[in-house]
Amino acid sequence: MANDSAQPGTGDETKPLVLIVDDSPDVHRLLRARLNQEDLAFAGAESGEAGIEMAMRLRPAVILLDLNMPGTDGFEVLKRLKDHAPTSAIPVLMLSGHGDQAAKIRAFDLGAVDYVTKPFDFTELRARMRSAVKMHQLVQMLAQRAQIDGLTGCWNRAFFDQRWAEETSRAQRHGHALSMAMLDLDYFKTINDTYGHPAGDAVLQGAAKILARECRTSDFACRYGGEEFVLVMPDTPSEAAAGVCERIRAAMATTVWPRHPERVVTISIGVAGSAGPVVVNAAEWTEAADRNLYRAKRGGRNRVETTDLGADAACRLRVAG
Amino acid sequence: MSYAFNPDPSGLPIKSEFAGDPDMGDLVELFLQELPGRMGAAARAWESGEMETVQRISHQLRGSSAGYGYPMLGTAAGAVEDLIRGSVPPLTARTPRLEVLFRTFEGFAARVMAGGVRKAA
Numbered sequence: 176m177a178n179d180s181a182q183p184g185t186g187d188e189t190k191p192l193v194l195i196v197d198d199s200p201d202v203h204r205l206l207r208a209r210l211n212q213e214d215l216a217f218a219g220a221e222s223g224e225a226g227i228e229m230a231m232r233l234r235p236a237v238i239l240l241d242l243n244m245p246g247t248d249g250f251e252v253l254k255r256l257k258d259h260a261p262t263s264a265i266p267v268l269m270l271s272g273h274g275d276q277a278a279k280i281r282a283f284d285l286g287a288v289d290y291v292t293k294p295f296d297f298t299e300l301r302a303r304m305r306s307a308v309k310m311h312q313l314v315q316m317l318a319q320r321a322q323i324d325g326l327t328g329c330w331n332r333a334f335f336d337q338r339w340a341e342e343t344s345r346a347q348r349h350g351h352a353l354s355m356a357m358l359d360l361d362y363f364k365t366i367n368d369t370y371g372h373p374a375g376d377a378v379l380q381g382a383a384k385i386l387a388r389e390c391r392t393s394d395f396a397c398r399y400g401g402e403e404f405v406l407v408m409p410d411t412p413s414e415a416a417a418g419v420c421e422r423i424r425a426a427m428a429t430t431v432w433p434r435h436p437e438r439v440v441t442i443s444i445g446v447a448g449s450a451g452p453v454v455v456n457a458a459e460w461t462e463a464a465d466r467n468l469y470r471a472k473r474g475g476r477n478r479v480e481t482t483d484l485g486a487d488a489a490c491r492l493r494v495a496g
Numbered sequence: 497m498s499y500a501f502n503p504d505p506s507g508l509p510i511k512s513e514f515a516g517d518p519d520m521g522d523l524v525e526l527f528l529q530e531l532p533g534r535m536g537a538a539a540r541a542w543e544s545g546e547m548e549t550v551q552r553i554s555h556q557l558r559g560s561s562a563g564y565g566y567p568m569l570g571t572a573a574g575a576v577e578d579l580i581r582g583s584v585p586p587l588t589a590r591t592p593r594l595e596v597l598f599r600t601f602e603g604f605a606a607r608v609m610a611g612g613v614r615k616a617a
Binding site: 198199201202204205208209211243245270272293294295297 | 519520523526527552555556557558559560561562563564567570574577
């Protein structure tokens with residue numbers, strides 16, 4: 176269900192992206208020509224500083240990094256990449272015209288996964304590249320698994336906490352629309368009590384499938400805890416978010432559950448969103464959605480309650496002048 | 497600067513080891529088009545005593561020449577780089593030993609240029 180499409184390390188949707196950082200244009204040309212059968216995408220930087228900037232922006236699957244460059248050399252680039260959390264796990268293969276032991280040891284101590292000397296044996300380099308790409312994919316898979324809820328396949332709470340802070344910050348910085356919804360299954364405890372926990376688990380899994388089906392690819396659904404979910408809808412004002420949530424509510428209410436076809440399961444939803452920048456922080460935004468969820472429960476359940484934070488004078492960002 | 501790269505290409509012309517490789521023909525041709533300019537820059541730096549530039553150009557050709565099918569040119573470039581970089585402190589002026597290595601490097605470059613891009617009959 177975790178369907179976030181913006182996975183780092185991919186160049187053009189599917190191909191792993193390789194960033195070449197080398198001051199020699201020849202090396203860029205040769206590597207691209209000799210690795211072109213490996214189904215990789217390439218990006219290139221001809222200085223250490225440009226390489227750091229591109230690595231942070233593009234998050235490549237693998238970095239081929241020249242050791243000897245004027246200005247910021249390969250050691251310095253490697254150190255800065257490893258000190259920066261978003262780039263620290265990217266496998267770096269050092270390229271060098273020198274095979275001296277001290278340089279190799281220093282490179283490995285700084286976090287390089289491999290060290291290749293020029294001139295390249297391209298057959299060997301291809302094999303080393305494949306190994307590094309595979310390592311990247313395994314690291315990505317492990318990292319993703321650590322962020323996925325085992326029962327429902329949704330993103331978990333830890334993922335939500337991190338991404339929600341990023342999304343609110345991004346929306347406020349750029350003035351983008353953003354909405355989030357808190358969703359809670361109505362009377363869920365009675366399903367467990369009446370039909371057993373396997374039936375309760377099946378309802379949670381079914382709700383997660385409905386969320387995945389009804390939300391857009393840019394949205395992400397997370398299991399917030401227990402029978403509670405949260406849906407984040409980037410670039411979506413509150414009115415449109417309410418529409419998405421109404422579809423989810425209706426789908427839940429009309430689903431027939433094989434383990435208890437006689438029992439309808441409904442969901443209550445609280446939405447908080449804005450079409451533009453607001454002054455609330457991530458936690459306050461979540462609280463606003465949670466208050467609406469409470470209103471939905473108190474108002475009879477199986478309903479969607481929405482607040483447009485942008486229309487709330489206390490939340491609206493006031494721009495001087 | 498009016499200096500032109502024109503060393504004596506003594507010895508046989510050198511063909512790329514990849515001259516028959518269809519994937520590499522265009523790249524080798526581009527390398528050969530750019531080589532006179534690079535060697536001209538190296539020669540100007542040599543004449544004016546800019547050893548850092550000589551070292552940088554020789555470093556680049558050391559790393560790439562074998563990739564274009566000219567391993568001997570890469571070895572000759574590497575010898576120049578090693579003597580400049582490996583000296584303590586690094587060389588900042590010409591020396592007789594470095595001159596021998598630099599002229600050898602130039603000689604290989606001239607033979608590479610004389611060899612052209614297409615496969616010998």
